[in-house]
Amino acid sequence: MIKFENVTKNLGGRAVLDDLSFEIEKGEVFVIVGPSGMGKSVTLKHIVRLMAPDSGRIWIGDDEISGLEGSALERARERFGMLFQSGALLGWMPVWENVALPLREKTKMGEDEIADRVQRVLELVGLENDGDKFPSEISGGMQKRAGLARAIVRQPEIVLYDEPTSGLDPMTSRNIDRLIRKLSDQLGVTSVVVSHDLQGSLLIADRIAMLKNGKFIEISPPKQFVASEQPDVRGFLDAQFIPRSGVIGMR
Amino acid sequence: MNVVKREKNFAGKMTLAAHPLKCYNCFFSWIRFSFVDLLGFQMITREAPVLRDASGRTDPLAVPYLVFGGVGRAGVMAVQSLLYAVLLPFRSRQRAEWIKQMYTAGIRSLPLISIVAMFTGMILALQVGLEMRRYNQEVYIGSAVMVTLLREMGPFMTGIVLTACVGSSMAAQIGAMTVNEEIAALEIMSINPIRFLMAPRMGAMVLMTPVLSFYTCVVGVIGGGVVGKTQLNVDWGQYIKLAMDFADLRDLYVGLFKALIFGIIVTAVSCYEGFTTKQGAVGVGKATRHSVITSMLLILIIGYIITRLFY
Ligand SMILES: Nc1ncnc2c1ncn2[C@@H]1O[C@H](COP(=O)(O)OP(=O)(O)OP(=O)(O)O)[C@@H](O)[C@H]1O
Ligand SMILES: [Mg+2]
Numbered sequence: 001m002i003k004f005e006n007v008t009k010n011l012g013g014r015a016v017l018d019d020l021s022f023e024i025e026k027g028e029v030f031v032i033v034g035p036s037g038m039g040k041s042v043t044l045k046h047i048v049r050l051m052a053p054d055s056g057r058i059w060i061g062d063d064e065i066s067g068l069e070g071s072a073l074e075r076a077r078e079r080f081g082m083l084f085q086s087g088a089l090l091g092w093m094p095v096w097e098n099v100a101l102p103l104r105e106k107t108k109m110g111e112d113e114i115a116d117r118v119q120r121v122l123e124l125v126g127l128e129n130d131g132d133k134f135p136s137e138i139s140g141g142m143q144k145r146a147g148l149a150r151a152i153v154r155q156p157e158i159v160l161y162d163e164p165t166s167g168l169d170p171m172t173s174r175n176i177d178r179l180i181r182k183l184s185d186q187l188g189v190t191s192v193v194v195s196h197d198l199q200g201s202l203l204i205a206d207r208i209a210m211l212k213n214g215k216f217i218e219i220s221p222p223k224q225f226v227a228s229e230q231p232d233v234r235g236f237l238d239a240q241f242i243p244r245s246g247v248i249g250m251r
Numbered sequence: 252m253n254v255v256k257r258e259k260n261f262a263g264k265m266t267l268a269a270h271p272l273k274c275y276n277c278f279f280s281w282i283r284f285s286f287v288d289l290l291g292f293q294m295i296t297r298e299a300p301v302l303r304d305a306s307g308r309t310d311p312l313a314v315p316y317l318v319f320g321g322v323g324r325a326g327v328m329a330v331q332s333l334l335y336a337v338l339l340p341f342r343s344r345q346r347a348e349w350i351k352q353m354y355t356a357g358i359r360s361l362p363l364i365s366i367v368a369m370f371t372g373m374i375l376a377l378q379v380g381l382e383m384r385r386y387n388q389e390v391y392i393g394s395a396v397m398v399t400l401l402r403e404m405g406p407f408m409t410g411i412v413l414t415a416c417v418g419s420s421m422a423a424q425i426g427a428m429t430v431n432e433e434i435a436a437l438e439i440m441s442i443n444p445i446r447f448l449m450a451p452r453m454g455a456m457v458l459m460t461p462v463l464s465f466y467t468c469v470v471g472v473i474g475g476g477v478v479g480k481t482q483l484n485v486d487w488g489q490y491i492k493l494a495m496d497f498a499d500l501r502d503l504y505v506g507l508f509k510a511l512i513f514g515i516i517v518t519a520v521s522c523y524e525g526f527t528t529k530q531g532a533v534g535v536g537k538a539t540r541h542s543v544i545t546s547m548l549l550i551l552i553i554g555y556i557i558t559r560l561f562y
Contacts, residue, residue, distance in 0.1 A: 050435050052301070077441045088436035090428075102440045104344065105447070147436075154440075 425525025
């Protein structure tokens with residue numbers, strides 16, 4: 001579904017992505033972990049061509065998104081939903097309007113249908129009572145959940161999540177994790193999740209990849225990931241007190 | 252699917268010479284596709300356009316940027332937003348935003364514009380009148396004030412005021428959105444920021460600058476009359492009569508045209524600065540400052556060039 005072929009990207013005089021190649025299957029939940037500032041967000045931005053690679057190709061299904069322009073790119077992007085690290089809601093619209101925006105602008109749905117859908121998605125993320133507040137009037141965690149609602153409201157094929165659970169309380173985090181898994185299981189959504197929260201990632205991921213110095217130093221299902229002997233991976237696991245045997249409920 | 256279709260058309264274009272009969276077909280489809288793409292996303296707002304990307308695809312709309320730098324890119328944005336602005340009245344949701352922007356640009360800047368216009372007319376009348384009194388010709392201040400305002404000062408003052416109170420806030424708002432990844436979020440949702448954000452602003456400014464420029468002239472002439480009456484003993488009726496006698500329709504048209512161009516310049520510069528903002532809050536400040544400086548300089552220079560062309 002998503003395929004990177006030898007992608008290299010230099011930013012600030014450093015190869016943030018260095019000859020990176022990998023593939024993500026349809027319906028998979030693919031989690032990217034790694035130290036801060038290593039290029040996880042940059043990787044996501046390449047998938048939707050908010051950034052273009054210096055060399056290499058990126059495929060979304062049969063479309064080479066790294067080479068699309070104009071109307072073709074516009075169509076390719078309609079397959080995506082993306083949750084930004086900062087939420088990225090439009091400040092002058094209330095939450096409800098923000099979530100309705102993709103439906104209003106890009107579908108021919110009637111107002112009733114839109115209202116119905118928006119309400120349902122807001123319930124999914126637990127914001128059903130905060131629809132008429134403005135983004136500046138709600139907390140950071142709520143903004144993030146509203147961003148999540150906006151990302152999934154159009155039921156896209158592929159959803160990219162940039163740290164969906166950071167800054168949320170543990171209960172809400174688990175709910176979001178469950179939601180991500182559910183979208184994948186029930187609707188076949190392909191999910192790419194950037195996360196620092198390994199506990200949660202182990203519960204939802206089909207595969208976990210660790211990004212370091214522009215490459216994935218480990219890509220494996222949760223069970224193998226926790227048993228990895230890579231020193232960097234071990235360090236990351238130890239820092240979150242995850243033993244080689246993994247955690248309860250791990251996939 | 253669609254991608255393949257598009258490539259076929261480009262391939263078709265290349266074999267033009269070999270199949271003269273197919274020429275027309277290919278030519279028209281090529282024009283159509285260029286037009287569609289002119290209205291599409293050419294640019295990732297955060298990254299400068301490149302002529303040839305990693306996979307060897309070319310982007311003709313990168314050429315203005317590569318030749319003229321930021322000016323070329325702002326120019327492409329201006330053309331795109333003008334094309335979208337034409338469609339504004341036919342789309343109900345966009346229409347609402349357009350009207351809101353007209354309110355912001357037109358009504359909210361009225362108090363400032365009124366004061367500026369009033370004093371511009373008063374200063375003109377006073378300076379010219381004092382000089383002309385030496386030859387006992389102060390009755391003619393009406394014509395002097397009228398002609399100067401219509402040709403030059405009306406559009407110029409409107410442009411400067413709109414730069415200060417509309418352009419700067421446009422650059423700051425869009426800049427903050429860029430820094431906050433809101434623009435990127437729009438792009439992911441396949442909502443073209445140029446259509447969604449810039450076109451309503453462009454449409455509003457294109458309509459409001461000529462109107463405000465005309466208003467500036469009217470208020471300025473009144474201001475001149477007041478000074479004439481109180482300071483120079485010029486009769487009000489005579490003042491207006493001479494002012495109207497010397498008011499040329501051509502002067503009015505050129506002035507309004509100038510104002511229209513100034514409106515396009517202010518919007519294009521401000522939005523371009525906003526869309527290309529980098530580095531957080533400092534960047535937003537920088538974008539605002541640049542937009543004001545660039546707009547003012549362009550208003551002066553382009554204003555001179557238009558005057559030179561028409562007179
Ligand atoms: N637009 C840009 N221009 C220049 N450098 C950039 C840009 N975006 C990212 N970088 C650089 O790329 C590197 C990776 O950034 P990225 O945002 O992908 O980190 P990350 O892995 O998502 O970190 P975090 O976990 O803190 O979000 C950083 O060193 C950053 O300085
Ligand atoms: Mg990040």
